Amino acid sequence: xxxxxxxxxxxxxxxxxxxxxxxxxxxxxxxxxxxxxxxxxxxxxxxxxxxxxxxxxxxxxxxxxxxxxxxxxxxxxxxxxxxxxxxxxxxxxxxxxxxxxxxxxxxxxxxxxxxxxxxxxxxxxxxxxxxxxxxxxxxxxxxxxxxxxxxxxxxxxxxxxxxxxxxxxxxxxxxxxxxxxxxxxxxxxxxxxxxxxxxxxxxxxxxxxxxxxxxxxxxxxxxxxxxxxxxxxxxxxxxxxxxxxxxxxxxxxxxxxxxxxxxxxxxxxxxxxxxxxxxxxxxxxxxxxxxxxxxxxxxxxxxxxxxxxxxxxxxxxxxxxxxxxxxxxxxxxxxxxxxxxxxxxxxxxxxxxxxxxxxxxxxxxxxxxxxxxxxxxxxxxxxxxxxxxxxxxxxxxxxxxxxxxxxxxxxxxxxxxxxxxxxxxxxxxxxxxxxxxxxxxxxxxxxxxxxxxxxxxxxxxxxxxxxxxxxxxxxxxxxxxxxxxxxxxxxxxxxxxxxxxxxxxxxxxxxxxxxxxxxxxx
Amino acid sequence: xxxxxxxxxxxxxxxxxxxxxxxxxxxxxxxxxxxxxxxxxxxxxxxxxxxxxxxxxxxxxxxxxxxxxxxxxxxxxxxxxxxxxxxxxxxxxxxxxxxxxxxxxxxxxxxxxxxxxxxxxxxxxxxxxxxxxxxxxxxxxxxxxxxxxxxxxxxxxxxxxxxxxxxxxxxxxxxxxxxxxxxxxxxxxxxxxxxxxx
Numbered sequence: 001x002x003x004x005x006x007x008x009x010x011x012x013x014x015x016x017x018x019x020x021x022x023x024x025x026x027x028x029x030x031x032x033x034x035x036x037x038x039x040x041x042x043x044x045x046x047x048x049x050x051x052x053x054x055x056x057x058x059x060x061x062x063x064x065x066x067x068x069x070x071x072x073x074x075x076x077x078x079x080x081x082x083x084x085x086x087x088x089x090x091x092x093x094x095x096x097x098x099x100x101x102x103x104x105x106x107x108x109x110x111x112x113x114x115x116x117x118x119x120x121x122x123x124x125x126x127x128x129x130x131x132x133x134x135x136x137x138x139x140x141x142x143x144x145x146x147x148x149x150x151x152x153x154x155x156x157x158x159x160x161x162x163x164x165x166x167x168x169x170x171x172x173x174x175x176x177x178x179x180x181x182x183x184x185x186x187x188x189x190x191x192x193x194x195x196x197x198x199x200x201x202x203x204x205x206x207x208x209x210x211x212x213x214x215x216x217x218x219x220x221x222x223x224x225x226x227x228x229x230x231x232x233x234x235x236x237x238x239x240x241x242x243x244x245x246x247x248x249x250x251x252x253x254x255x256x257x258x259x260x261x262x263x264x265x266x267x268x269x270x271x272x273x274x275x276x277x278x279x280x281x282x283x284x285x286x287x288x289x290x291x292x293x294x295x296x297x298x299x300x301x302x303x304x305x306x307x308x309x310x311x312x313x314x315x316x317x318x319x320x321x322x323x324x325x326x327x328x329x330x331x332x333x334x335x336x337x338x339x340x341x342x343x344x345x346x347x348x349x350x351x352x353x354x355x356x357x358x359x360x361x362x363x364x365x366x367x368x369x370x371x372x373x374x375x376x377x378x379x380x381x382x383x384x385x386x387x388x389x390x391x392x393x394x395x396x397x398x399x400x401x402x403x404x405x406x407x408x409x410x411x412x413x414x415x416x417x418x419x420x421x422x423x424x425x426x427x428x429x430x431x432x433x434x435x436x437x438x439x440x441x442x443x444x445x446x447x448x449x450x451x452x453x454x455x456x457x458x459x460x461x462x463x464x465x466x467x468x469x470x471x472x473x474x475x476x477x478x479x480x481x482x483x484x485x486x487x488x489x490x491x492x493x494x495x496x497x498x499x500x501x502x503x504x505x506x507x508x509x510x511x512x513x514x515x516x517x518x519x520x521x522x
Numbered sequence: 523x524x525x526x527x528x529x530x531x532x533x534x535x536x537x538x539x540x541x542x543x544x545x546x547x548x549x550x551x552x553x554x555x556x557x558x559x560x561x562x563x564x565x566x567x568x569x570x571x572x573x574x575x576x577x578x579x580x581x582x583x584x585x586x587x588x589x590x591x592x593x594x595x596x597x598x599x600x601x602x603x604x605x606x607x608x609x610x611x612x613x614x615x616x617x618x619x620x621x622x623x624x625x626x627x628x629x630x631x632x633x634x635x636x637x638x639x640x641x642x643x644x645x646x647x648x649x650x651x652x653x654x655x656x657x658x659x660x661x662x663x664x665x666x667x668x669x670x671x672x673x674x675x676x677x678x679x680x681x682x683x684x685x686x687x688x689x690x691x692x693x694x695x696x697x698x699x700x701x702x703x704x705x706x707x708x709x710x711x712x713x714x715x716x717x718x719x720x
Contacts, residue, residue, distance in 0.1 A: 024709060025692075025702040028567045036569045037692040039700030087698050104550050114545040121542040124533045137682070143526035193705055196695035212695060219697050239699035247705060254705070255615040255652075271679050281651045281691040281706030288647040288683070289614045299529065304544060306678045310670035311547060324565065325634040325669070327692050328706075334682035336647065347529045355536030 025240075036323045037279040038212050040090050051079040053221045056205065056384025064409045064446075065388065071381030071413075074216075084216055085379045091212075092373040094322020095423065102314070111311050113427040116364035119269075119302050120354065126269040126302045127345065133272030137334040140342045147177030150346045154179070154261070154294060155186055157342050161292050163188070163258030167250075169276065169283035170194040171263025172210055172367055173298045173346055176389045176402075191253040193282035195246050202229040208383030208391060211320050211369040216382040260286030262332075264297040265366070266312055270305045273333045274343065277316060277326040284330050294342045295332060300350050300363040312366060315425040319368040353401050358436040362397050364426040371420035371430055377413050386410060393420035397433040400441065408446035411437035552667035554632040559662045559714065566635030569689035570702055572711040581715050585622075585657050588711075592621035592655075598645045599626045599659055600718060614648035623653035623707075627660045628677060630712070633668040636688040637712065640681035647683055651691070651706040658687075658710060661717045 028034050035041045054077040057070040075081050099105045119126055131141045142157075144150035150173075158166065166188060168174065180201065183190045192201040196213035200206065203225045207213030214222065219237040227234035232245045262283040266275040274295045276283040287293045303312065317326045335341035354360050372378045372392030383391035388399040388407055396414060399407035411434050420430040523531070554561040563573040574584025581601050582589055589595060589602075596617060597604030602624050611617055625644055627637035637658050644650050666672050677684050691706030702708055 024570065024572070025700050028570060029572045030567050032567075034568070034570055034700055036689065037700060038694035038698060039692070040694065040698035083697070090698065102553065107548075111545055111547060114542070117538075117542040118544045121538045121540070124530045124537075127530065127533070143524070143529055145525045145528060149525060194695070195693045195704055199695065214695055217696075219699075222696050239696040240701055242696055243693060243701045243704065247703065250705065251618070255618055273678065279692045279694075280704035282704070284685060285648070285651050285705055288651065299533075306673050307547060309678075310673035313669050313673075323569065325569075325636060325686070325688050327569065327688050327690065329636070329686040329688075331678055331681070331684040333684070336641070336682065345529075347525075347532075351529055351532035351536060354533060354538060357539070360536075360538050 035094065036321070037327060038091070038321055040087065041094055041322075042090070047079060049079060050220045051077050051218075053077070053217060054080055054382065056208070056382070057387030059387055062403065062406045065386065065406060067381065067385050067387065067410060067413045070385035070387065071377075074382045074385055075380060080216065080218060080382070081380060083218055084382055087212075087215055088209075088373040088379045091320075091322065092370070092423070095319055095370055095373065096322075098318035098322040098324065102318070105315075108311055108315050109425055109427050112315055112366075112425060113364060115303060115308050115311060116426055117361065119304055120300065120360065120363050123299065123302065123354065126304060127299060129269040130267055130272055130302060131345070133270065134343055135272075137272050138341070139272065139334065140340065142342065142344045144344055144346045144348070146348045147179075147346070148182075150174075150177045150296060150344055150348070151179055151182040153344050154296070155183070155188070157292070157294060158188055158259055161258065161340070163292060165189045165191070165253065165257045166259040166261055166294075167191045167193050167254050167257040167286050167290065168261040169263065169278060169286045170197045170207070170213065171261070171296055172207075172389065173263050173296050173348075174261070175206060176348060177296075177346070179296075191250065191257070193250055193254060193286060194278070194280055195243055198246055198250060199225060202226070206384065206389065209369055209372060210367045210390070216384060254285050254289055257286075257290045259292040259294060260288075260290040261294040261296060262286050264295055264301050265316070266303050266309060267297050267301045268304075268306055268309065269302055271333060273306070273331050275309065276330045276332070277313075277328070278330070279321075279327040281328050284328055287330070287332055288336070291339045292342075293332070293335070293339065294344065296344050296346060298350060299345050299347055300365075316366055316368055319370040319423065319425040349401050356401070358440075359397060359401065359433055361428055362394070362401075362430075362433060364428055365394055365398070366426055367394075368425055370423040370425065374419045374423050376415055376417070376419075381413070386413070393430045393434065394428075397428075397430060397437060400437055404441065404444065404446050408441050411435075411441065547670075550668070550670055552633065552671075554667055558632040558665040558667060561632040562630050562635055562665050563712075564635075565632065566689060566712060569635050570692055570700075570710075571635060571689035572709065574711050574713045576713055576715045581659075581713060582624075582657070584713060585711050588655060588657070588709075589622055594620045595622045595624065596620045596646075596649055596653065597624040598643060598649075599624055601659065601715065608645035608649060611646045611649075614646055614652070617646055617649040618652045620649055620653040622655045622657060623649045624657045624659070625650065626717070627658050627664065627712075629672070629675065630660050630665040631667075631669060631672050631686070632665055634686075634688055636669075636672075636686040638672065638675075638677065638684060638686050640677055640685075641683045642681070644683075647685075650685070650687065654703075654708055656687070656690070656707040656710045658712045659715045660712050662714050663716065 378392035577583025693704035
C-alpha cells in the first residue's frame with residue numbers, strides 16, 4: 001500500500017523493532033493518525049544524525065544568568081535548534097486549532113482570568129476554606145513558608161513512616177523547592193515517573209519545559225542517557241523502545257515505593273480536592289499505589305468551586321497540547337482505607353508577589369506552557385538557557401521574584417512581540433510585565449551597565465506613547481533605534497540570524513487615524 | 523508565628539487593590555450534536571481510545587480476543603466473572619499482574635470522549651493503571667454533553683477519588699512520537715452496554 005502506512009520506514013528509524021504489529025499508538029480505531037497528548041500533528045522527520053546535546057546556562061551562584069551565552073550554544077547545535085523549534089511550534093499550532101474550535105474561547109479566557117483574580121484577592125479565605133474541607137475529609141494539612149520548609153515537612157512525614165523511597169509525578173513546585181537534590185542528601189530515593197521528567201532526572205538536568213520536560217533532547221540524546229543509566233541498547237533510538245524501557249524499569253519502583261507525591265493543577269476550596277492533569281497516569285499511580293500519599297500545592301492553585309473546573313479544564317489541555325483534555329484528570333479528595341494523605345501548602349514567595357502591583361496577576365498562571373511554545377526566543381534557545389525553574393515568557397516575569405540579581409537579565413530575553421499575552425489562557429499581560437520588570441530592575445540597579453544604557457534610551461521612548469508612535473511612524477529610523485533597545489541587543493544572541501522584518505509602511509495606529517477616524521468623521 | 527499564620531498574614535497585608543468579583547459562569551451551548559453516542563465515540567477515538575459494540579449474545583464480543591488472550595482478568599462488573607477478585611486484593615501493588623481490567627463508568631462526556639470512575643467502580647484504584655488493558659462498560663444513557671455538565675454532577679464533592687480517563691495512558695515526551703501505555707494501561711476500550719436493571 002502507500003508509504004503512508006509504513007511510517008517507521010519513512011522516519012528512518014535505526015532499529016524498527018519493539019512496536020507490536022497491533023500497536024495502536026500512531027493510528028486510531030478509525031485509521032486516522034492520532035496526535036493527542038503531546039503527540040505531533042505530523043510524523044517527525046528529525047535527521048538520523050547525532051550531535052552533542054547543547055547544555056543549559058552556566059550557573060555561578062547568584063551571578064546574573066547569561067541566557068544569551070547559552071542560547072548561542074543552543075543555536076550552534078543546528079539539529080537540536082531546528083527540532084526544538086519545529087516541535088514547539090507544532091504544539092502552538094495544535095493549540096490554535098483547538099482554541100478556534102470553541103466559539104466561547106475568549107469568554108472562557110476572561111472567565112478564567114476573573115475567577116483567578118477573585119480567588120487571589122481573597123486567597124486567605126479560600127485557603128482557610130480549603131484547609132477546613134481537607135481536614136474534614138481526613139487529610140493532614142501542612143503549611144510551608146518556602147522551599148526549604150516544604151522539603152523539611154515532607155522529610156518529616158517520610159521519617160514518621162520510615163519511608164525511604166518516594167515515587168513522584170511531575171511538579172514544577174518541587175523543582176522550585178530543589179526537592180530532589182535535598183532528598184538525595186537525606187538518603188531518600190526519589191524516582192520521577194513522568195517519562196520526560198525521568199529522562200531529565202537520569203541526565204541530571206532540570207526540566208526545560210513545564211509540559212514537555214525533555215523537549216530539548218532528541219531521541220539520540222535519550223538513547224545515550226538510557227544506555228548510560230538504564231543499560232539499554234545505545235544504538236536503539238526508537239522512541240517506542242526507549243519509552244518501554246522506562247516503563248519497565250520504573251514499574252518496580254512504583255510497586256515498591258514507600259510514598260507517592262504529586263503536584264497540583266487545581267485545588268478546590270469548596271471540597272478540599274487536589275486535581276492533577278497528566279497524560280501518562282503517573283500521578284494516579286503515585287497517589288494510588290503507595291500507602292502514603294503527599295500532594296504539594298502552590299497556594300496560588302486555589303479555585304473556589306468544583307463548577308470552576310468546568311472552565312479551567314476546557315482551556316488547560318487545549319492551550320498546552322491542543323487536545324480537548326489530558327488523558328487523565330484526577331481528583332484526590334480523601335485517603336484510601338488504611339492509608340495516609342497529606343497536603344503541603346507552599347508559599348515560597350507567592351504571598352509577597354501578591355503585593356507587587358505590576359506583577360501579582362502572574363499568579364494566575366496555570367502552567368500550560370503556551371507562552372513558551374509561541375515565544376521565538378524560547379523556541380530558539382531552549383528552556384535550559386534560562387538557568388531557572390521557569391523558562392520562556394512566564395519565567396521572565398516569575399523568576400526575578402525568586403532572585404532579582406540572578407535573574408536580572410532574563411526580562412531582556414524577549415522580542416516584546418506580545419504573542420505570549422495573546423495565547424495566555426488566563427490573560428496574563430505577560431509582555432507588559434516583562435517591560436515593567438526591565439524598569440524595576442533598572443531602577444534597582446540590577447542591570448549590567450550596558451543594558452542600563454539601553455534601558456534609559458528605550459525607557460524614554462517607551463514610557464511616552466505619543467513619542468513611541470512618532471518613532472514608529474518614522475518606520476525605518478525607529479526600527480533602527482527602538483527595537484535595538486527594546487527588542488534585540490548584542491547580548492541577545494537568539495536574535496542573531498534573524499533579520500528585522502520589513503517595517504510596515506504604515507503602523508496600525510497611523511492606519512487607524514487615517515482611515516477609521518476619517519470614516520468616523522464622514 | 524506558625525508558617526500558616528505568617529502566610530495568611532502576609533496575604534492579608536498584600537491583598538491586591540480593586541474589586542474582583544467572582545463571575546457568574548454561564549451555561550455554554552454544548553459543542554456536540556444531538557447524537558451523544560456518536561460524538562462520544564468520535565472524540566474517544568481521537569484520544570486513542572476504542573469503541574466496541576456489544577454482540578447479540580456476548581456483551582464482550584468486541585474485546586473477546588483480548589479477554590481470551592489474557593491470563594489474569596480482574597472484573598469489577600457483574601457482567602463478567604474474571605479470575606481475580608478485586609475485593610480480596612490486600613495491597614494495590616498486587617494487581618500488577620492483571621492483563622485486563624473490566625470496570626463500569628459512572629458517566630461519559632461527549633465533548634472529550636472521557637469516562638468517570640470513582641473508588642466505588644474501581645474497587646482497587648490502582649488496577650485502572652497497573653493493568654495492561656482497560657475495558658470500560660458505559661451505558662449510552664449515561665453520556666453527558668460536555669465537561670461543564672460533568673462538573674455539575676455530585677461525584678466530585680463526594681468521592682474520595684474521582685478520575686476522568688480519556689483514552690489510554692499516553693506520552694510523546696520523546697520527539698513528539700505518540701506512544702500508548704506510558705506508565706498506565708496500553709489500551710482503553712469502551713463497550714456501550716446499558717446498566718443491568720436492578
